[in-house]
Amino acid sequence: MHKVVIPIGPQHPALKEPESFSVTLSGEKIMKFSARLGYNHRGIEKACEERTYVQDVYLTERICGICSHSHSTCFTQAVEEIAKVDVPKRALYIRTLVGELERIHSHLLWLGVAGHEVGFDTLLMYTWRDREVVMDILAMLTGNRVNYGINMIGGVRRDVSAEQAKAILKAMDTLEERTKYYIQVATQETTLIQRLSGVGILSHKDALKLGAVGPTARASGVNRDVRRDDPYAAYSEVKFKVITDDHNDVYGRTLVRMGELLESYSIIRQIVKKMPEGPIITKVPRKIPAGEATSRYEAPRGEDMHYVKANGTEKPERVKVRAPTLANIQTVAKMLEDRQLADLPIVIAAIDPCFSCTDRLTGIRQTGKRKKNVLKWEELHTYSITFYKEHGIDFTDLNKKMAKALK
Amino acid sequence: MIRPGKMLKQVLDSIFRKPATTNYPFTKAVMPDKFRGKIIFHPEKCIGCKMCMRDCPAGAIQIRKIGDKKFECEIDLGKCIYCAQCVDSCLKKALETTKEFELAALERNKLKVTYHADTGEVSKE
Ligand code: SF4
Ligand code: SF4
Numbered sequence: 001m002h003k004v005v006i007p008i009g010p011q012h013p014a015l016k017e018p019e020s021f022s023v024t025l026s027g028e029k030i031m032k033f034s035a036r037l038g039y040n041h042r043g044i045e046k047a048c049e050e051r052t053y054v055q056d057v058y059l060t061e062r063i064c065g066i067c068s069h070s071h072s073t074c075f076t077q078a079v080e081e082i083a084k085v086d087v088p089k090r091a092l093y094i095r096t097l098v099g100e101l102e103r104i105h106s107h108l109l110w111l112g113v114a115g116h117e118v119g120f121d122t123l124l125m126y127t128w129r130d131r132e133v134v135m136d137i138l139a140m141l142t143g144n145r146v147n148y149g150i151n152m153i154g155g156v157r158r159d160v161s162a163e164q165a166k167a168i169l170k171a172m173d174t175l176e177e178r179t180k181y182y183i184q185v186a187t188q189e190t191t192l193i194q195r196l197s198g199v200g201i202l203s204h205k206d207a208l209k210l211g212a213v214g215p216t217a218r219a220s221g222v223n224r225d226v227r228r229d230d231p232y233a234a235y236s237e238v239k240f241k242v243i244t245d246d247h248n249d250v251y252g253r254t255l256v257r258m259g260e261l262l263e264s265y266s267i268i269r270q271i272v273k274k275m276p277e278g279p280i281i282t283k284v285p286r287k288i289p290a291g292e293a294t295s296r297y298e299a300p301r302g303e304d305m306h307y308v309k310a311n312g313t314e315k316p317e318r319v320k321v322r323a324p325t326l327a328n329i330q331t332v333a334k335m336l337e338d339r340q341l342a343d344l345p346i347v348i349a350a351i352d353p354c355f356s357c358t359d360r361l362t363g364i365r366q367t368g369k370r371k372k373n374v375l376k377w378e379e380l381h382t383y384s385i386t387f388y389k390e391h392g393i394d395f396t397d398l399n400k401k402m403a404k405a406l407k
Numbered sequence: 408m409i410r411p412g413k414m415l416k417q418v419l420d421s422i423f424r425k426p427a428t429t430n431y432p433f434t435k436a437v438m439p440d441k442f443r444g445k446i447i448f449h450p451e452k453c454i455g456c457k458m459c460m461r462d463c464p465a466g467a468i469q470i471r472k473i474g475d476k477k478f479e480c481e482i483d484l485g486k487c488i489y490c491a492q493c494v495d496s497c498l499k500k501a502l503e504t505t506k507e508f509e510l511a512a513l514e515r516n517k518l519k520v521t522y523h524a525d526t527g528e529v530s531k532e
Contacts, residue, residue, distance in 0.1 A: 052462070143443045
């Protein structure tokens, strides 16, 4: 049959973030799927290198709007490792608490989005209504609904009072009851089961080969979770199960996320019960001694990784972020091979993608010449100035101002 | 039992319940106690150490000396990311968070708020 290549995005009404996909179709069947990242590059790593560690905590928090706490914790952990600070126990517990609350809100959000992508909008409305319970708890604990700003190098900024602990426990009961109801819906509502089963299959072998992480990998039977395998914060002191599933499809991913919700409630109950008394922050000098560290964190979407290199000053020399979606996006092409076009939205949504967090580095190659070489920073700078001049935009004034401001 | 319409009962139940949404902006939204909203400045407490400027991740705050031990503060609400690091950094408690969050303006210069040492807040023209 005749093959058609359809570009989806970078600007497309169905996409929440600008991203470019190219789908080769034969009739309704997908022959090839490829994703092109790079439309959301914000230069956060570079910006981190130009700010102090104190400021970077807030910057890394803004890598992702949903797993903001994941990124800031991952970054602070790396810095704390380099500076060899002992973070107070209570602070670690509070970090774990906020981290799990974040997982709850993220998974409930995902459940709604997944419902929406398969046309089950009732599920979207009800899960998002119930998600408000955990959003309110986060707002109460940290001040704001998103970008909690709770981390600092050396501890956390806000303590948890006894009343708040009580409110958290109460909210957990409500949420647990609701989640059990959604599990019932997911396992008994035949339209949902039929729509999700056998869609977006990723075999155990492929999941390992493509390096999938988080619920995407666990739904293909990969028993991996940083919280258990390399415990950080207070995870070594709580008991929980790592949920896996062997459906290998979107339905399996739904079950894994819902199972994880129940585990999160139990983790939070244990955390609240066990939370030790004491200080919530230790003083860390502004200058971090030279050294490097890699830190891992199990974000709601999978393993998040930060690398920090310090050079003895107030600012890091290098910060590298590997968001979970980057590890998972490769699997989508595999999942869509020989599948129907109509499955595309839900299969992409099932990895719970977050493209803004994924866009880290844009490699720009000199075009027009035979020789292909990677541009250096200065060359890129001059290239961009001449490019815009040719297009009638002059940045000379702005450049001068920038140079002055940076001095 | 596996069957369709599993959520039907829930949906019908909801008809008789109050809506889950609030009628903002007609009903005011109440912010939590620790909310990080608009930052305000108390000129009488400031000693001009500029720690707030040094720690602000967005470069949104400016402290200027206008006289002997007198300082004024300019906060660019458009740049501010409401992290309240400046409040934590200030040892003299000259900065404070408020619950104010409706800060949108139609003109960019309206977002620059200057707290004068003598008169308090005046927006830039
Ligand atoms: S940190 Fe406080 S005392 Fe120091 S300049 Fe800023 S507002 Fe003034
Ligand atoms: S709240 Fe944060 S961004 Fe705003 S002025 Fe203070 S330190 Fe700067």
